[in-house]
Amino acid sequence: MSFAPPFDLLPPLLVGLGKTLQLTAGGILLCVLLALFAGLGKVSGIPPLRWLANIYVEIFRGTSALVQLFWFFFVLPFFGVSLEPMLAGILVLGLNSGAYGAEVVRGAIQAVSHGQKEAATALGFTPRQTLWRILLPQAVVSMLPPMSNVFIELLKNSALVSVISVHDLTFVAQIHRADSLRTTAIFSIVLVLYFAVAQGLSRGMSFLEKRLSRGRDLGGVKA
């Protein structure tokens, strides 16, 4: 055990943090897209779309992110699809969180009061216009708080990608643990770094929520 100041550990860990941020950003982007598609699919009037969305959500929510990661990394090559670890990581993070996000999107759209939909129909809006101009803009604000949780879970899940040798924060920590034996210092720094990013993410999302709900009449319900 040694208590040397941990400053020399910071540069490599920060490089790892960069990779973690890339993974998280890529994952969030994919997650938002999938959540929107699958969430809209779940409330769609077209049965096959609904089934597809349901199957996707159930599979990715019903199995572990780590199992999904191993499947993408170890099993897909059997089918001739070899993914770079980084790409496999972003794909699994996005697919996994997207399934949780889909439920958020579905819930938020269904929570928009029914009168809004009826009013849009009465005014002759097409279904597409109703969705894009009436339902989604109102749903987005109530999506943000639960989405913030989904993003934080994604950030935390990004640590898993270290086991398929993506050089993220966790991976760098493991390497330095092995050759410096300063376990306490390394893992304490790593915990604090993850926590800081999670706090930043959650603050950013509540800022966004405040911005988007500014001047909006939420029908007397305080969101």
Add this chain to the structure above:
Amino acid sequence: MNLSLATGAQWDWAFAWEILPQLLSAMRVTVTATLLGMSLAVFGGLLLVMMRRSHIKTLSRSGYWTIEFIRGTPLLIQLYFFYYVLPEYGLQQSAMVTGVLALGLHYSSYMAEVYRAGIDAVPKGQWEAATALNFPPKRTFFTLILPQAIPPIVPASGNYLVAMFKDSVLLSTITVTEVLYTARDDIGSDRFRYLEPLTLVGVLFLIVSLISVAGIRRLERHLEKKR
């Protein structure tokens, strides 16, 4: 039925059938870890929520930050922390014990929020009645509030039980021979086939999750009807 593509990858039913018993028996370790972890989380969560509600400011504030910190950091790192750091201070336990501790601690923070929601939902009149009847605070909390707070939060706790079950595969990273470790390190690397073991693990989890979630939904509906 053969799942074959141009590359010739084939799903081998005989192999899948052969390894299934081994996977199922490893699943027992997974289930044991989950149940032990959840028992810890049920107590840990209660402890954290009591800290959080304490009138002593330092206590409630440290409760808040403990919950935030545990929830804001990856379970994997917490697992590594327990596995690699604690032994340096003379606290050496088996990988399984370490894993259960980490799972229990991590989910304590989620359970604390579940308890909080349950306690907040108990009507304020109950507290006031207890005060009027001169109940001491401790007795009010344990014999009056908590018994009313718990039944409505059973479904939410069930969801976290399923989540913990899925997260328990992380224990494979610290060499607990649960189901994923068995699939990848025991069967996969031995036989150079990952398709069947890893797919079977996924399917097993899917089956358990779907059944549990359906059960939780029924319970939820049942509780709603009772109200």
